[in-house]
Structure formats: C-alpha cells, structure tokens
Amino acid sequence: MTTHQWKHKDLCALADHTPDELLTILDTAKAFKGVGERNLKKVPALRGKTLVNFFIEPSTRTRISFELAAMRLSADVINISASASSLEKGETLLDTARNLEALRADLIVIRHQSAGSARFLADRLNASVINAGDGAHEHPTQGLLDAFTIREKLGCIKGVRVAIVGDILFSRVARSNIQLLTKLGAEVTLVGPSTLVPATFACLGVKLAHSIDEVLEEVDVINLLRIQHERQRKEYFPGLGEYTARFGLTKKRAERINPECLIMHPGPMNRGVEIDSDVADGRGSVILDQVTNGLAVRMAVLYLCSGGVPFAPVASAANSLS
C-alpha cells in the first residue's frame, strides 16, 4: 500500500526520491489530468504564487509546458532566458537566482547545461527549485511524464519491459527514466552504439544492448531519444546513416514489434533518423500523449513542491479542486 506523501520543496533528481514519493507525484498528476480535460482548465491551487521559468539553455516545449502548468494552477509566471539575464554580464548563477528570490519568487524552474545546477540552487535558496533539465544529469519531469504515459496506457509499470534507444551517455532523459522505471520495477534495456551506451551503465540495474534488432520483439515500450551528430558526437559514431541502419525504428522493424508496444519519443523528433515518419504517426505511437501528460505531471510537481496535499488515486479527486 502506497503512503501518499511529499515533504520536499524541490525536485532536482528522481534518484533522490523513494518509489512511494514517485507514485505520489504520478497519482497527483492523474488527478490534475482531469483538470486539463475540462472546459474551464484552471484551478486556484497556486494563486498568489510567483513562478520563474529560468531557462539558461534554450527550450520551447518544456518551458511552455511549465508555463501552462503554472497558469492552470493560477500562479503568476515570468520567463527568463540566458540572453535576457545578467549571466550575460558575468553575474554568477547563484547571484542571479538570489535576485529572483529577493523579488519573492516562490518557485524557480531551471534548465541549465551544467549537471547538478538545480541541486546547487536548491541547497542555497528558500524558494522551490524544479529541475527542467541539468546537463546530462536528469530531466525529472520528463521521466515522470514518460512513466505516467506507460502507466496510463499499460496499467502498470512493474514488470513492463522498456527499451531506451539512442544517445544514452549524454541524455538526462535517459537517466531520469532509468531512475524512475527501475525504482518502480520495470525492466529497462538501454540500446545504442557501445560508445553511447558504455558498460558503466550496467551499475544502474539495467541491461545493455548494442543492436535494436536484439530487443524489438522483447519489449512493451520503445523510447527513442533524439540523436544528433554535431561536433561533440563525431568521435562517438560515424554518422546518422549508419545510426539509422543499426538503431533507427524503421517501418520494417516496426512490423516486428509486439502490437501492444508503445512507441515514445521525448521530442523534438528527427523524422527518418531515429524514427520513421509513418511509425511516429502510426499505431502504438503515444508521442503526443506524452506532451499532454507532461502538463499534468508538471502541475502535480509544482503543486506538491509548494506544499500541496497529495491526491490518492481516486478518479474524481480533481473535482475537489474546483
């Protein structure tokens, strides 16, 4: 039996939290999803609170999702990008964040290229700090929305076989997924070239595979990560063509997967590279459901980190909010 509780002001990494806490977020998100389905999509849970979207690294999808989540909870929202902040003038991250706090920001959602930056601020500020992606470390709300989607579509997470395919080494999405899914009892296999899926990942309690064909028929979920071949990756694999040939979810490969298998992608997609265009739009694809669920998950995270009382998994729980 899950005890629903949440006593943290911050969400920096899923690695920091117990299975019960993670389920608390997922159950609370379920209640909030109902809010988004209604005609009037707003609840007063964070009325009077100020949220700052502090995005040092560019992002559209995640920023908008947090912004919308905050608005639906009736919070006031400010967006700051690196170029619009004093970081450009040489101010330190901590000083910029302290200034935001001095303006009485209640919640700071941070995206930053340095691993550990969310935790760094969380340890030093009274405001709630929500990690929207820190370097290659974690992207907790992405991990949560992926798990939420799996749970919604397949009914559970325990025992579900999940393949995460792509540039695992540099992926915060992969790390958050691995943490959450393994804690909740899923069987995770990481798939990609041995340079991007190095053996050290085995210590996280996952299986490793270096060919997508090995796992196609054996999984319930395939989560494809965006693959890029910019300067930094050129010493890790030779090119996108060779990647697609070995790891792309082509139409031909899609025919071999289990018909119930979910196809996921955190976006933005490279159609024709890690995923065939028709497969992205076809049966089994839950890519847009992930986006919708992201909103519910982020509402839950903002709500809980602001001291909100968790919701038990009751279908009508959202009604009590109105």
Added chain:
Amino acid sequence: MNASLHIKGGRIIDPANGIDRIGDLFVKDGVIVDSLPKTEKGERGSEVIDATGKVVSPGLIDIHVHFREPGQSHKETIATGARCAAAGGFTTVVCMPNTSPVADSPATIAWIQERAASTACVNVFCTGAITKGLAGEEMAPIGALAAAGVIALTDDGRCVQNHGVMRRAVEYARHYGLPVMDHCQETTLSADGVMNEGEWSTRLGLPGWPSLAEDLIVARNILLAEETGHPIHCQHISSARSVRLLREARQRGVPITAEACPHHIALTDGELKNFDTNFKMNPPLRTQADIDEIIAGISDGTITILASDHAPHATYEKEVEFDRAPFGILGLETELALFLEILLHQRKALTLPQILGMLTVNPAKFLRLDRGTLSMGAPADITILDPDHAWTVDKNESSSLSRNTPFHGHSLRGRAMTTIVGGKIVWDLESGFRS
C-alpha cells in the same frame, strides 16, 4: 629570541639515519648539535621543550603546493600558505609554477624567492615551468631557471602533451641536474572531464576524466625516463593501473618516482553525489580499487613521496556550477593527520618511521635538499608531533585565505604539536604562531 633549544624526552625518529629512540635533541644557532654547554641546559638563553610522549621528527617537506603568488593573492599568499604549512607540521614546501605570471622566468623566480624570504615562516622552494607559459609548446629558459635556483621543473596543472617537446625538455634538464615532475593527464582522453569516469559520472551525468588519461602519460614518462636516463617524477598519482605501471618500471630500475596525496586515499568519487565542488580536484577522486592500489604502492615502495597538492580557491570561485568550478582543495593542514589516520591507524600499512621517511628524507633526497634529517649540523627544521592526537577538522580555523576543504568535520588522529624552522619555533598547537 633563544639561540638554543633543548627538546627533552621525545621519541626521536630520524628516518634518514635509521634512528628511532627516546632521547633529547639539541639545537644551537639554527642547526642540530649533539649537546649544549652545561650552563645553557635549562638555563636562561635556552628554551626547553618537553616532548615526553611525543615524536620528534625532521621537519616535514611537501613538494607539491600552490601558494598563488604572484597573481592570485585573494586565494592564498606565500605568507598565508606558509602558515598553513607550519600549522600542518611542514617546515619546507615546494611551490608549483602555475602562478600569474607563470614561474617560467628568472625574474618571477626571484620575485617569489624574495617574497618568501620576507614573508614566509617556513622554507619555500620554487619549481620552474617546463614550457613557456605552461603552454606545452616552447621550452622555458631551463638553464636560466636553474641558475635562479629552481629545484625542479614541472608544468603542473597542465601536462606537456607533445611527446617531442617533453623528450627534449627532459634531455635538456639533465644537463642542469634538474628533476622533471609531471602532472600526468592526456588531454584528448580527459577532454572536458571534471570527475572520474565510472559509476558515479554515469549516475551524475558529469563528463568523465578516465584513469586511462593518467595511465597513458605515466607510461610515456616511464619510457622517456628509461630512454633519457633522467629522473621523471609523476605527481599526485590517482589510478591503480598507474601504480602497477610504476611498480613494474621501478623494478626494472627506471629512474621514475611518484607521489600520492591524502585525498586520493581518503575519498572516492561517490563523494560527488551532492555535486559539492570541494570534492573537485585534478586528478579526480577515483574508486576504492584505486585507493587500495595506491596504498599498496605506498607500502611496497612504488610510491616514495607523500604530498598535499595544497590548492586554495576562494569560496565564491568554488560556489558555482560543478563543471565551472576550479579544480583543487586545501591540503597542508590536514595532510599529516590524514596520512597517519589512514596509513598508520586504519590500514596499518606502514610504520610511523616509514611514513615520516616519505615526508622527510625521501622528498629531500629526490630534490637534493640539505634537509629532512636530524643529522648533526643539519638545519634545525624539526616537527614535534603526536600521532595519536585526536581532533576534528574545522575549516574556519584554517590559516589559509581559502576554505575549500572536503575534510571539514572529519575526526582524525595525528597532528603536529610544534613546528621549528631553522632552530626557531614558528608555531605550536597551544599558542599558535610565534610572530
């Protein structure tokens, strides 16, 4: 000021002379003497120190410190660094050349020497850069640096990547009898790494700096030392495989030596789990297997010198995102205690005389210093210590201008009680600094 000292009843350990006995030690006019005239014993004019129950050792020598002057005196000055040394039991330190400007010219060396002579309470020796500006490309004026009094060459903090440049520098240094010390890091392998590559870099998503990058340069240096017949010293060894490479080479008689630092045997990369930049140094903390092999190397004579890599940084510089923080931690004030706690008390890997040898006679012999011994006539650099003294590290009690230690709050056994430089007491635990 007393011209003579009478240190009574201590356990005198002088590894250079194989001495370990209870007895008295005498100092007159800055050197060690075999006795004092009767009239002076216990009389006015001679200070008596009761060392009963304590150990009297040659003054400790640390061949790897960063005192940040010239150029970064907000982190540390030669004066404050020297006070850290004295409070840690060290009477002699060797400064690395990565100052601003870099210590790659006789003028900068002269400036440091002058500054040390007028402000430092311990002996300060200089190293010179191997290459101009530590850039790894052009040879520094090695002959002029030797004439200016540097005692070794190193590009510490950087590692000469170009093997041709390194080979010529070692060959050239040989003419001047200057040992070459190297920070072993192959930078195409370490790339933008900020911590050990392994389980914890995988968990934390921080760029890894693999042991392999150290091992490759250790192997390079072994080959160069063998080829040139000139000693190369591998600084702050952090990796198990580097220890094995060194062991094998030394068994073959290759003139290669190595040092170990306290943090590399005290802490593992798991300490980085909270992204605390006080655990960020270069080379990085590694694994328990690396610790075990380094300790084995210290025990079996593969690693012969212990050093701190004292590297102060201001709090505001360290209090940034992990990958942007500078590498390095304080070391001098916790060094002796950490080595004693780990090597003597916990692991029982070495005897006290063996450990003190690696902090006195070994570094002195390597750099040809007339110190590190209690021989008659030697400079009276003496450390009185208590290997069992239990204490708790408090960074706010540090003499450094910086506070970047990962050992704040650690309980340790072993501490210097009195530090004597050139026959003068410069510091003791009870009353602090004498001037």
